[in-house]
Amino acid sequence: MRQNNIIILNGISQVTLIDNAMVETRIEKDREFELKDAQQMVDTVQTIGNSRKFLHLTIFGERTVPSKEARQFSISKSGSQFKLAEAIVVQSLSQKMVFNFMINVERPSVRTKLFTSIDEAKKWLYSL
Numbered sequence: 001m002r003q004n005n006i007i008i009l010n011g012i013s014q015v016t017l018i019d020n021a022m023v024e025t026r027i028e029k030d031r032e033f034e035l036k037d038a039q040q041m042v043d044t045v046q047t048i049g050n051s052r053k054f055l056h057l058t059i060f061g062e063r064t065v066p067s068k069e070a071r072q073f074s075i076s077k078s079g080s081q082f083k084l085a086e087a088i089v090v091q092s093l094s095q096k097m098v099f100n101f102m103i104n105v106e107r108p109s110v111r112t113k114l115f116t117s118i119d120e121a122k123k124w125l126y127s128l
Contacts, residue, residue, distance in 0.1 A: 005048050007093040012037060015044045015120045022125060023054040023082075029091075035069040038079060056086040059118060063091075065098045073107035078120030085111040085128050087121035 004046050005017045013027045027033055045054065068076065073079040080086075086108065088099050099114050111128070115121040 007044050007048060009037065009040045009044055013041060014125070015041060015048065017032060017048050017054075018057070021055055022122075023049065024057040024059065026059045027044070027061055027064055029064055031061065031064045032066055033066040033070050035067065035073055038066065038070040038073045042079055042082065042088075049082060051082070053082050053084045055128065056083045057089070057121055057125060059089040060091065060095055063094070065095055071098075071102050071106065075106055076103060077109045080109045083110045085113075085125060087113055087115055087125050089115045089118050089121050091102060091116070 007015050009015065011028075012031045012033065013025055016024045016026075018024050025041055027037075029119065045056075090096050090099060096116075102108070103112050103114060113121075113124055117123070
């Protein structure tokens with residue numbers, strides 16, 4: 001198993017290579033998550049993962065939601081080019097509403113599911 005690599009992106013998110021199958025991204029609470037942040041996450045995963053696809057565990061801090069542009073990029077083929085599947089972990093009802101809309105209406109290009117528990121999200125990802 002490879003040792004965890006941590007990269008801090010523009011002060012609002014941390015990307016960690018958990019193992020050879022999974023990447024974890026933690027986004028700070030009370031932040032505006034914009035298109036440039038989503039693009040930097042893709043670039044970071046490409047760098048630490050040597051352009052391989054991974055299971056993605058994305059954890060949003062309280063009251064942080066992506067902008068419309070960040071959401072659209074994240075669910076696009078370009079924004080999902082290094083994703084096998086994605087589990088999104090949220091903390092609040094407002095986040096749940098935004099991500100349920102994204103998953104059910106905007107339709108991500110890879111299998112995506114919403115969780116309130118990190119352990120349940122990991123369990124689902126590893127079951128795929």
